[in-house]
Amino acid sequence: MLKIKNLQVKVEDKTILKGLSLDIKPGEVHAIMGPNGSGKSTLGYVLSGREGYEVSGGSATLNGDNLLELDADERAKKGLFLAFQYPVEIPGVSNMEFLKASVDTVRDYQGKEALSTVDFMKLAREKCKAVNLDPNFLKRGVNEGFSGGEKKRSEIMQMMLLEPSLCILDETDSGLDIDALQVVADGVNACRDENRAFIIVTHYQRLLDYIVPDKVHVLSDGKIIKSGGKELALELEEKGYSWIEKA
């Protein structure tokens, strides 16, 4: 599904990713762990199409499409979803309006039937309930004045509505208490199926107790330096990153 080969990325002349390769098959959950500054968030940004991230080498394809030459919105339409570490506040634009515009566009592109306002509302309320958000949240401005936990649950709710094929969760666990973490993990697990893949970017092993990964990768200085099964996360928790970096 997602094939990344020798990806190199620069931000303002500083090379952040230095030849990253990753192959993700439908239905798989890959965790990417690594120390601060290793390039974890950059991976999410460059795959989703953020401006200012210059690809200086390598390739990335999603279901055969060259991701790197598409605009950010086209990548989303083709089924890529990034749950932000810091979701952006948009005062004056209601969640309802924002989500409707988003879902309408993506469904239209994917040739799915348009939802009536009534059906959309019903669906949105249902998804709110699934991540334990008050349906009144739909009337509020996008992420405006939301608590950290609400922002993250809102991201998961958006993911559920858009039904993407590849979901990248960028430190979705940061700033969450145990209860919120459980809600977020339940949301993700509910979305897991044989066609949908996940990249879970995290600092801590804790989230992986709830969302059990198929593979764990360690990212350090812009490269994947070790890959393994779920037990690798436990080992990292115990020993820290330095034992791999030294090796």
Added chain:
Amino acid sequence: MKTSFQVDNQFLSAALKNELAQNAESQTPENNWLTKIRSYSYADFLKQNLPTRKVEHWKYNELFFLTQAEFSSSPLASRTQSEISDLTLALKNAFTVVFINGQYSPQHSSDLIDSHVSATPFSQANTKQIELITSSLSSAQQSTNLLIQLNTSLSQDGLLIEVESNKKIGKPIYLFHLNTSADENQICANQTLVSCGTGSECQLIEHFVSEKCEATQLALQQSVVHLQENSQCNHYRLNLEASTSMQVSRALFLLEKDSSLNSFYYSEGSQLNKTDIDIHHRGKNSESNLTGIYLPSETQCIDYHTNIEHQIANCTSREVFRGIIADSAKATFNGKIHIFKDAQKSDAQLSNKNLLLTNQAEINTKPELEIYADDVVCAHGATVAKIDDKAIYYMQTRGINETRAKKILSIGFINELLDKVENEALSHYLKDQVQICLSDIK
């Protein structure tokens, strides 16, 4: 320092100058008072020269264009009822008052019998009404804007609208102004006085439109709204003229004890719209709440000068203006709060926010406080920003393309203000209008 152009009334056509001069000499007994006001205003106007940019009030919109053109008086034009109806707002059950080129047009206006609202041309006013008009207009004379003085001199008549005391008027009073197309440059004038009787409640909608044409239509206009004790007025002023129009106008509100004003402004379309808004809190516990949206595009200029005077203690004022400036357009916002010496316990807040859509778009914003009392709460602030790139990217990651994202974000910038429009038909109209106005964003 050169502060004026040496042209005084040169931009007025010979016929128009002649008419003004004749008026100054004539003393028809029945309209003596009106003639006097007009001739005094003209004398005041002639004492001044057209200001240059060195004069603060005209810093961003000088009147140089007047030295380059000649304007004659707008002719009396007539339009059929269906032509008028095509342009008016689809308000349910409104009392409609129509002005064509500044002139009151009774045949297109609603019948006001048994409505507790009356419309009287100044020229037909009785003694009591003349007293009301002269006392309100004397407050209006103190304008720093010489074109407003010219407006008074040029207005052959005026319209007095009275809302009966202690009556709640359910239907909006809708003042519709149309400027017709012309082959040569035209100037028209209008003055309207609305008196909200003691304890009355009303809704007032002023709507300005014009027919597009080759020449320039310069519309001068002044509305004075006098809120008597304990009265309430919800006021809307919509400027939606064609790109060949220029309007220089003033809205003055006199607030007596315990009165309450909500006043909403919307402007787009015309080449120049310069509106001076003066709010005079003259009676204790009076409240004013101003909201404004301006959306200039192409090479248009919109200029709001607001001046809120807390002349007496215990009054509250709120003011929020937001603008979205596109293309090479220019906007000016000058918001002044003036707290008089004895106006203790004044509570005044002012905010102005602007969104610039291009590198060529220009905004000149200046919030001002002038405070002479010591026990007051005042706050003011202004911001200028571009559309947030991070917000555009966030929306793109949700499948919304850049152009659409910019539109949604721009509308989001003013949504909160549009929500303040209580009149439902007007609210729908404005929401659609904003969509149309911002549809060219790229």
